[in-house]
Amino acid sequence: MRVLITGCTGYIGSRLASRTVSRGWETHAMLQPGSDTSRLPTSTKTWVYDGGIESVLQCVSVAQPDVVIHLAAVGGSDHKPSDIQPLLAVNLLLGTQLLEAMSIGPCSYFVNAGSHWEYDSEGRYAPNSLYAATKHAFQDLIEFYCRTRGLKAITLVLYDVYGPSDWRGKLIPLIVRALQTGERLPATPGGQMIDCVHVDDVCAGFIHAAHRLINENDTGHAVYAIRTGEPLRLRDVVAVLESAAGCPLNIGWGELSYRAYQVFQPAESIPVLPGWCPDMTLEAGLRQIISGADMPEERYAQPSRI
Amino acid sequence: MRVLITGCTGYIGSRLASRTVSRGWETHAMLQPGSDTSRLPTSTKTWVYDGGIESVLQCVSVAQPDVVIHLAAVGGSDHKPSDIQPLLAVNLLLGTQLLEAMSIGPCSYFVNAGSHWEYDSEGRYAPNSLYAATKHAFQDLIEFYCRTRGLKAITLVLYDVYGPSDWRGKLIPLIVRALQTGERLPATPGGQMIDCVHVDDVCAGFIHAAHRLINENDTGHAVYAIRTGEPLRLRDVVAVLESAAGCPLNIGWGELSYRAYQVFQPAESIPVLPGWCPDMTLEAGLRQIISGADMPEERYAQPSRI
Numbered sequence: 096m097r098v099l100i101t102g103c104t105g106y107i108g109s110r111l112a113s114r115t116v117s118r119g120w121e122t123h124a125m126l127q128p129g130s131d132t133s134r135l136p137t138s139t140k141t142w143v144y145d146g147g148i149e150s151v152l153q154c155v156s157v158a159q160p161d162v163v164i165h166l167a168a169v170g171g172s173d174h175k176p177s178d179i180q181p182l183l184a185v186n187l188l189l190g191t192q193l194l195e196a197m198s199i200g201p202c203s204y205f206v207n208a209g210s211h212w213e214y215d216s217e218g219r220y221a222p223n224s225l226y227a228a229t230k231h232a233f234q235d236l237i238e239f240y241c242r243t244r245g246l247k248a249i250t251l252v253l254y255d256v257y258g259p260s261d262w263r264g265k266l267i268p269l270i271v272r273a274l275q276t277g278e279r280l281p282a283t284p285g286g287q288m289i290d291c292v293h294v295d296d297v298c299a300g301f302i303h304a305a306h307r308l309i310n311e312n313d314t315g316h317a318v319y320a321i322r323t324g325e326p327l328r329l330r331d332v333v334a335v336l337e338s339a340a341g342c343p344l345n346i347g348w349g350e351l352s353y354r355a356y357q358v359f360q361p362a363e364s365i366p367v368l369p370g371w372c373p374d375m376t377l378e379a380g381l382r383q384i385i386s387g388a389d390m391p392e393e394r395y396a397q398p399s400r401i
Numbered sequence: 402m403r404v405l406i407t408g409c410t411g412y413i414g415s416r417l418a419s420r421t422v423s424r425g426w427e428t429h430a431m432l433q434p435g436s437d438t439s440r441l442p443t444s445t446k447t448w449v450y451d452g453g454i455e456s457v458l459q460c461v462s463v464a465q466p467d468v469v470i471h472l473a474a475v476g477g478s479d480h481k482p483s484d485i486q487p488l489l490a491v492n493l494l495l496g497t498q499l500l501e502a503m504s505i506g507p508c509s510y511f512v513n514a515g516s517h518w519e520y521d522s523e524g525r526y527a528p529n530s531l532y533a534a535t536k537h538a539f540q541d542l543i544e545f546y547c548r549t550r551g552l553k554a555i556t557l558v559l560y561d562v563y564g565p566s567d568w569r570g571k572l573i574p575l576i577v578r579a580l581q582t583g584e585r586l587p588a589t590p591g592g593q594m595i596d597c598v599h600v601d602d603v604c605a606g607f608i609h610a611a612h613r614l615i616n617e618n619d620t621g622h623a624v625y626a627i628r629t630g631e632p633l634r635l636r637d638v639v640a641v642l643e644s645a646a647g648c649p650l651n652i653g654w655g656e657l658s659y660r661a662y663q664v665f666q667p668a669e670s671i672p673v674l675p676g677w678c679p680d681m682t683l684e685a686g687l688r689q690i691i692s693g694a695d696m697p698e699e700r701y702a703q704p705s706r707i
Contacts, residue, residue, distance in 0.1 A: 147486075148482045148483060148485055148486065152482060176454045176458060176498075176501050176502075176505070177454060179454055179494070179497055179498055179501055180453070180454065180494065183489070183493055183494050183497060187489055187493055187538070188485070188486065188489050191485055191489060191531075192482075192485055195482050195485055196482075199482070220541070220544065221548060222541070222544065222545045222548065222549075223549075224545075225497075225542075225545060227545075228541055228542050228544070228545035229542070231541045232493070232538035232539070232541035232542055233538070235526070235528070235534055235537045235538040235541065236531075236534050236535070236538055238526065238528065238534070239528045239530075239531060239533075239534035242527065242528065242662075243528075243529075243661070243662055355549070356548075356549055
């Protein structure tokens with residue numbers, strides 16, 4: 096089994112690569128020039144994407160992947176005008192180039208990462224960010240390649256992914272850090288519901304989706320959720336952490352306002368990936384994090400409001 | 402009234418600019434560097450788009466358009482791998498940059514050009530080309546700007562646009578040329594239905610949509626068709642032309658196969674732009690073309706199968 100993964104230097108991608116390598120899959124990573132490969136398993140074969148189609152064609156033609164897992168994305172809840180070009184270059188152009196190269200490859204199976212930020216609570220398209228809009232727009236391009244080139248694709252809609260050693264400035268790392276340092280954390284009122292999914296469950300979802308594409312007779316593009324189905328209010332997530340840690344956090348609830356286009360209720364109507372369910376409860380996942388000594392030294396990239 | 406039009410050097414755009422100028426609208430054209438401006442009315446103010454956001458921000462901030470009409474597109478029924486980057490650069494990036502600049506401008510009204518190639522006969526998304534897929538994907542980005550920046554937008558879904566002096570290698574110019582030269586024209590079996598809309602009616606649709614955005618209290622993004630609702634088989638279009646000309650054409654029906662993903666029945670379920678209807682019958686439109694001596698000297702850009 097050969098897999099090509101994009102976004103391998105990211106939090107989910109690097110853990111996914113470890114997992115595909117440990118399953119014995121020949122693992123190829125497509126990277127931006129100058130990427131830090133220190134988190135990748137040493138057996139990962141790396142390819143440099145220079146923005147042009149030729150680098151993608153060559154990678155796919157030599158690596159001959161059975162399946163491509165596309166995680167590379169430029170994210171963020173806000174954007175500046177100057178972010179538009181890099182956002183579209185990764186979230187739309189790179190993905191389209193990959194699909195094109197696969198259609199020539201040939202490689203028929205494509206697993207894509209979506210985001211619940213694309214949707215309102217009813218599962219209708221209601222992007223809260225340009226990032227979410229480009230994620231959704233890209234799926235129109237996937238449909239084209241499935242329709243005219245016979246590709247088969249699954250988009251996995253991701254919710255709040257958390258886990259150990261998360262260096263991203265996301266919600267759970269922030270509150271874990273507040274627990275460890277005792278610092279006071281200003282917060283929103285905390286009424287927003289979040290569906291926390293452990294990164295290892297998310298990686299299992301990507302591998303399950305790859306198997307499903309290969310083994311089932313589905314055609315076209317399907318969209319499935321990777322969610323527990325048991326969202327909690329942010330306040331209740333903090334309560335679970337306090338219970339697991341056995342001590343209270345110092346959180347200034349209500350000191351911050353909700354962000355613009357805050358998602359209060361993550362979409363629950365998107366069907367969960369058939370055959371997948373999460374293994375890790377939130378309590379077990381949080382215990383794993385606070386018991387480990389593995390919080391990264393690195394600075395948090397983008398401190399996020401919680 | 403100030404209007405900014407992209408794609409002004411194209412067939413529809415250049416005729417639209419003549420029309421907005423003759424209505425007394427201050428008309429701004431955003432052009433690629435080195436564009437041929439010979440078809441633009443001399444009073445058109447031109448802006449050069451260099452691919453970067455700054456050129457778009459500056460244009461919108463100085464021109465201060467009341468409405469933007471976005472016609473620029475890279476088209477085509479087929480694409481090569483090397484076409485992907487320019488296709489996305491115009492059909493997705495430029496449009497997004499425009500929406501961003503409008504949200505800062507401020508300019509609230511955006512009229513966009515869609516294509517019936519995005520849809521099957523039932524009006525479901527079923528792109529026949531990467532061009533059509535990018536047209537559809539872009540509408541997800543429009544939705545984002547309407548939802549979060551208060552823009553109001555109309556996408557007009559275009560069908561088979563024809564008219565005098567059409568230098569594009571499209572269907573009606575090809576058969577008119579065959580009429581004029583007497584040359585034999587190899588053709589498909591000719592059973593595909595086409596909905597021919599005169600370019601002047603199309604331009605009237607864009608102006609009507611601009612008025613509608615300004616005068617109606619609609620919010621968000623609406624999609625309307627610019628179609629006659631009376632599609633004809635290609636063979637019957639040729640029969641109308643033969644009748645108008647009073648002489649037969651020499652067409653080799655069935656000598657070519659239909660193109661891959663040929664649209665046989667254009668979408669009829671997309672609502673027509675309210676308040677708009679075509680003025681020109683197909684017979685009158687074809688008479689206008691064959692009676693004029695205005696067939697362009699230029700070579701047909703991309704001879705198309707009919």
